[in-house]
Amino acid sequence: MADDDKILTTRQGHPVQNNQNQRTVGSRGPATLENYHFLEKISHFDRERIPERVVHARGFVAYGEFEATGKIGDEPASRYTRAKLFAEPGKKTEVAIRFSTVIGGRDSSEVARDPRGFAVKFYTEDGNWDVVGNNLAVFFIRDAIKFPDVIHSLKPDPVTFRQEPNRIFDFMSQTPESMHMLTHLFSPRGIPATYRHMEGFGVNTYKMVNAAGETVLVKFHWHPRQGVASLTDEEAAKVQGQDLGSASRDLYGAIERGDFPQWDMYVQIMSDDEHPELDWDPLDDTKIWPEDQFPLRHMGVMTLNRNVKDHHNENEQIAMGTGVIVDGLDFSDDKMLVGRTFSYSDTQRYRVGPNYLQLPVNQPRGRDGAVHTNQRGGQMSYGVDLHPSQNPHVNYEPSVHGGLHEAERQPNQPPEIHGHLVQAPLERTNDYAQARARFETMNDWERDELVKTLGGLLADCERDVQERMLWHLFMVHDDYGRRVGEVLGMTAADVRHLEPLATQRLTDAERTRLANLG
Numbered sequence: 001m002a003d004d005d006k007i008l009t010t011r012q013g014h015p016v017q018n019n020q021n022q023r024t025v026g027s028r029g030p031a032t033l034e035n036y037h038f039l040e041k042i043s044h045f046d047r048e049r050i051p052e053r054v055v056h057a058r059g060f061v062a063y064g065e066f067e068a069t070g071k072i073g074d075e076p077a078s079r080y081t082r083a084k085l086f087a088e089p090g091k092k093t094e095v096a097i098r099f100s101t102v103i104g105g106r107d108s109s110e111v112a113r114d115p116r117g118f119a120v121k122f123y124t125e126d127g128n129w130d131v132v133g134n135n136l137a138v139f140f141i142r143d144a145i146k147f148p149d150v151i152h153s154l155k156p157d158p159v160t161f162r163q164e165p166n167r168i169f170d171f172m173s174q175t176p177e178s179m180h181m182l183t184h185l186f187s188p189r190g191i192p193a194t195y196r197h198m199e200g201f202g203v204n205t206y207k208m209v210n211a212a213g214e215t216v217l218v219k220f221h222w223h224p225r226q227g228v229a230s231l232t233d234e235e236a237a238k239v240q241g242q243d244l245g246s247a248s249r250d251l252y253g254a255i256e257r258g259d260f261p262q263w264d265m266y267v268q269i270m271s272d273d274e275h276p277e278l279d280w281d282p283l284d285d286t287k288i289w290p291e292d293q294f295p296l297r298h299m300g301v302m303t304l305n306r307n308v309k310d311h312h313n314e315n316e317q318i319a320m321g322t323g324v325i326v327d328g329l330d331f332s333d334d335k336m337l338v339g340r341t342f343s344y345s346d347t348q349r350y351r352v353g354p355n356y357l358q359l360p361v362n363q364p365r366g367r368d369g370a371v372h373t374n375q376r377g378g379q380m381s382y383g384v385d386l387h388p389s390q391n392p393h394v395n396y397e398p399s400v401h402g403g404l405h406e407a408e409r410q411p412n413q414p415p416e417i418h419g420h421l422v423q424a425p426l427e428r429t430n431d432y433a434q435a436r437a438r439f440e441t442m443n444d445w446e447r448d449e450l451v452k453t454l455g456g457l458l459a460d461c462e463r464d465v466q467e468r469m470l471w472h473l474f475m476v477h478d479d480y481g482r483r484v485g486e487v488l489g490m491t492a493a494d495v496r497h498l499e500p501l502a503t504q505r506l507t508d509a510e511r512t513r514l515a516n517l518g
């Protein structure tokens, strides 16, 4: 474009002749009210922000592609799923990914000890698929009804606006299912060095559905080809002393210089039933599925090769959610997943607006690059998603006058469910065994870091919170309890008097541990 053409205009297309001075009576004012360009400029500025995400406010988006192997492990992908994106070897699907931290605000540190979001949007020919995951394989809670509570405990105090260990561990010490996640979070894995050097996990349990309508339970994994790297608290302090946005800078820079990061995608599979042989529930997101029993099966590789052009449009307005799945995938009854599935689109209608799906970054690139609905109107409606041959008068279905019609129905075997309506926890809670296995498989230096970081924060808590937390740590592992106890100046004798929580179900093995605590 020639320089002469680069003329600043208003959003109404009027050339701006003076962008330095308001219109005033004389050079010293008063200002006039009909000064359209000035008022538009300032009032748009006044509205530049949309509400930040209630969680995962700080994040960074990049684009790329997913290349399928056409297989799931050694078998054809079609054995488990009819989702088209996995069907053929070498098939490529465009993706957008948003990495994030969870608790801090939009401008907070990217080396905080915090889970990292790992949310991938696949723009498939059958519409979008979002895998909204984290870098840690498990979560703090297993029922969505507790999500506002766990997040409130981790967010700043509503009075002092400081993150307070006493509030966090007040909640966690009454939430024994969080011990597994806490053991991950306070280990060195709790501060990934960059977004490029971390794993991703779907965390919740989904289903795959094949052409015959047969289903299996699945969990998704991403492994970085760059390797995994983390920071200690001391290293993180140095990084954030210089730069709060170190992870975004690293990702943006790598893509700009053509050093494209890659992740292998894997899936774990189990038959779609309750698995009474396991002492944990496959629908419990505080549990991993041991890889020796449920091996990782390779499905494809994701490469990130393009940066955003505008942070607001593409990062602040991108909207991911667990409800966004394609044919060939399905929801399990995981009580976190169903709760999340309501929450994401609900918050996005509030945060971005009712027509958030019309924004380019969220628009599906369906079969013929378009979306056809009978939805009309709403704030900021940008277009009408008519089919080219659709009668524009027909925005309802069914119609015999040129309207849209349903797609062919695919076979499905809806689960047959019997039961009483209850508000009850899962039967097989088993809250300590996997945390124990994690503690035992850590290297010595990782255990040292865990004890130091967790013990250090617990030292700032009140005595009743310390006792309850220590009680759970002893239930996980004698050494875990003993070593954190040393930081706090306490032993098993100080916590032995505590009883299990009223709502807590202990296994027989846990009762034995309790009897011999410490």
Ligand code: HEM
Pocket (backbone or CB within 6 Å): 052, 053, 054, 055, 056, 059, 098, 099, 100, 116, 117, 118, 119, 132, 133, 134, 139, 143, 144, 145, 147, 201, 202, 203, 204, 285, 318, 319, 320, 336, 337, 339, 340, 343, 344, 347, 348, 351
């Ligand atoms: C973001 C709710 C659990 C990963 C969000 C947002 C909400 C939310 C409201 C903001 C979305 C937006 O404004 O666009 C919930 C609820 C949960 C839950 C109710 C539990 C019931 C989880 C879990 C994971 C997770 C278990 C990890 C597997 C994420 C990620 C984002 C996010 C990665 C950021 C998405 C983005 O980058 O735009 N969550 N969440 N959440 N959540 Fe959750």
